[in-house]
Amino acid sequence: MLARVLSAALVGVEAALVRVEVDVTAGLPAFTTVGLPDSAVRESRERVRTAIRNAGFAFPSDRITVNLAPAGIRKEGAAFDLPIALGILAATGAVRERIGTFAVVGELALDGQIQPVRGTLAVGLACRRRGIGALVVPVENAAEARAIEGLRVLAAPGLREAVAFLNGDGAGEAVDAPSPPPPPVDGDLDLADVRGQAHAKRALEIAAAGAHNILLVGPPGGGKTMLARRLPGILPPLSPDEVLEASTIWSVAGLLPRPGELMTRRPFRSPHHTISVPGLIGGGAPPRPGEVTLAHLGVLFLDELPEFQQHVLESLRQPLEDGRVTIARASGVSNFPARFQLVAAANPCRRGCPSLDQCLCTPAERSRYLGRLSRPLLDRIDLHVELPALLPAEVRAAPADGSAEVRARVSRARARQRERFRGAGLRVNAEMTARQVRRFCAPPPEAERLLAAAMSRLGLSARGHDRVLKVALTIADLAGSEGLRPEHCAEAIQYRGLDRAWRA
Numbered sequence: 001m002l003a004r005v006l007s008a009a010l011v012g013v014e015a016a017l018v019r020v021e022v023d024v025t026a027g028l029p030a031f032t033t034v035g036l037p038d039s040a041v042r043e044s045r046e047r048v049r050t051a052i053r054n055a056g057f058a059f060p061s062d063r064i065t066v067n068l069a070p071a072g073i074r075k076e077g078a079a080f081d082l083p084i085a086l087g088i089l090a091a092t093g094a095v096r097e098r099i100g101t102f103a104v105v106g107e108l109a110l111d112g113q114i115q116p117v118r119g120t121l122a123v124g125l126a127c128r129r130r131g132i133g134a135l136v137v138p139v140e141n142a143a144e145a146r147a148i149e150g151l152r153v154l155a156a157p158g159l160r161e162a163v164a165f166l167n168g169d170g171a172g173e174a175v176d177a178p179s180p181p182p183p184p185v186d187g188d189l190d191l192a193d194v195r196g197q198a199h200a201k202r203a204l205e206i207a208a209a210g211a212h213n214i215l216l217v218g219p220p221g222g223g224k225t226m227l228a229r230r231l232p233g234i235l236p237p238l239s240p241d242e243v244l245e246a247s248t249i250w251s252v253a254g255l256l257p258r259p260g261e262l263m264t265r266r267p268f269r270s271p272h273h274t275i276s277v278p279g280l281i282g283g284g285a286p287p288r289p290g291e292v293t294l295a296h297l298g299v300l301f302l303d304e305l306p307e308f309q310q311h312v313l314e315s316l317r318q319p320l321e322d323g324r325v326t327i328a329r330a331s332g333v334s335n336f337p338a339r340f341q342l343v344a345a346a347n348p349c350r351r352g353c354p355s356l357d358q359c360l361c362t363p364a365e366r367s368r369y370l371g372r373l374s375r376p377l378l379d380r381i382d383l384h385v386e387l388p389a390l391l392p393a394e395v396r397a398a399p400a401d402g403s404a405e406v407r408a409r410v411s412r413a414r415a416r417q418r419e420r421f422r423g424a425g426l427r428v429n430a431e432m433t434a435r436q437v438r439r440f441c442a443p444p445p446e447a448e449r450l451l452a453a454a455m456s457r458l459g460l461s462a463r464g465h466d467r468v469l470k471v472a473l474t475i476a477d478l479a480g481s482e483g484l485r486p487e488h489c490a491e492a493i494q495y496r497g498l499d500r501a502w503r504a
Contacts, residue, residue: 001025003090006103006132007083008123009068009075012334013252013289015119015126017103019069020080022087027063033084035068038076047078047108048085055112055159060092074286079117082106082136085159086166096167102154103127104136104162112159116140118254121247121262124148136162144251147244147262191230192402194223196390201227203385203495205406208234209413210429210474212467213320213342213380215305215498217370218387220352224345228301231343232266233403236411238297246297249337253289267298269340273307277315287327287334292319295340305344306372313377316342320380323431339431342381346370354389370498375461382430382467383495413477429470429477434462441469447489454493468492 003022008015018035031045052059066084068075083104089095105123107115120141125148127135134152137145142155156162194201200216204227207214216224238246247262256263271280271291282290292300302308319325319338327334349366353359359366378384417428420440426432432440443451455465469484471492476484 005083015122021067024091051108078107081108121251212382214383222387269295270301292338293336384497
């Protein structure tokens with residue numbers, strides 16, 4: 001007898017529906033799985049056989065053939081255990097109802113219990129796109145799946161309970177999607193803890209308001225890492241759509257904070273400088289998301305930027321420009337979202353001297369150290385901020401505005417941007433294309449003369465010119481101005497410090 005069960009395979013950060021076709025016919029006992037399975041899927045026959053028997057069902061002593069269609073998609077992982085088991089039980093009559101209208105994912109333990117799997121949120125979104133109204137998942141993944149509006153979710157603790165539900169012996173009901181809870185604020189990471197560095201704090205606020213990339217250059221102990229780690233605390237909370245978007249990525253990667261818990265805070269990723277290109281950008285066979293994708297809609301912090309390998313840094317060019325990573329392999333092309341905000345930190349010299357007066361490095365050594373950062377990469381970083389060494393009076397100074405006050409100003413600026421870009425498909429100023437910069441950033445004549453002088457003196461490229469305009473527009477949004485003014489452009493030009501150093 002032939003039975004069909006719907007399941008799903010993960011492809012990049014999305015899921016593709018898979019038909020699990022199970023045929024049980026008379027013949028010598030055999031269990032064959034076809035349809036481009038990996039070793040974990042092929043090993044499922046032992047888990048499925050033992051789980052069915054320990055759950056109290058009879059395992060057929062016949063020839064069993066399992067086909068995972070379409071065969072062109074590679075199937076990996078143990079999430080096909082439960083659909084294969086239900087397919088066998090349906091083919092032998094233990095499951096009496098048609099189960100083709102359900103999608104099923106879950107790993108089986110040997111005692112018949114259903115274990116959690118990664119990517120449940122992506123599977124649920126795929127079901128909604130294809131009009132599949134019900135999804136059977138492990139109990140630990142139920143909260144994930146229930147976040148998808150309009151999807152009926154059955155959380156089954158074990159194989160016996162899943163069969164009882166499908167036969168109409170168990171109660172199952174649809175659950176409405178809960179509203180994401182407000183993101184908790186980490187009181188230990190408040191911007192008020194950073195003493196002094198008013199110029200850098202202002203730059204960080206501008207970066208947060210427009211989602212601009214920022215590079216902090218200063219001596220050790222100047223507050224670069226403290227500022228970077230406090231950036232998520234001044235960013236607006238994730239919207240409900242962004243919660244699903246970020247949570248889907250982390251669900252596929254198996255990195256959700258707890259099983260079933262969604263990402264209610266913006267991601268913050270801080271990889272070590274020894275990371276490889278696949279680790280940062282993504283890769284492998286099949287391709288997996290890298291740090292730039294895990295930081296989607298959040299912050300990617302690269303400390304000691306010149307210590308990263310040159311080819312690793314250069315691999316950031318495409319995601320910084322396009323907000324997406326494309327990985328091509330012989331088996332196909334995978335696209336990963338990478339709309340992150342880059343925060344980088346660097347010492348002014350390799351030895352990390354506290355100031356230029358006390359620096360033991362020669363000018364050539366200092367130039368060679370920061371020269372590891374190529375001009376094309378610096379062009380894609382909107383704000384270059386130099387942090388001086390703190391004075392004793394600044395260390396003892398009273399704290400300035402905290403994260404809550406700055407976050408309120410940033411949220412007001414983001415609200416102005418949403419209103420401006422309504423219908424344009426943009427969220428923040430940093431996402432504008434060159435054509436949109438010309439449309440939304442019309443500087444007055446005096447500001448145009450400032451920009452022309454900056455291009456001449458700093459050697460700004462056309463990309464650098466556009467990024468200055470984007471920053472200037474964010475400064476105008478923070479000020480509540482209806483348009484660009486010369487002072488907005490002048491302040492934005494000040495944040496191109498490494499262009500001055502490069503030109504010199």
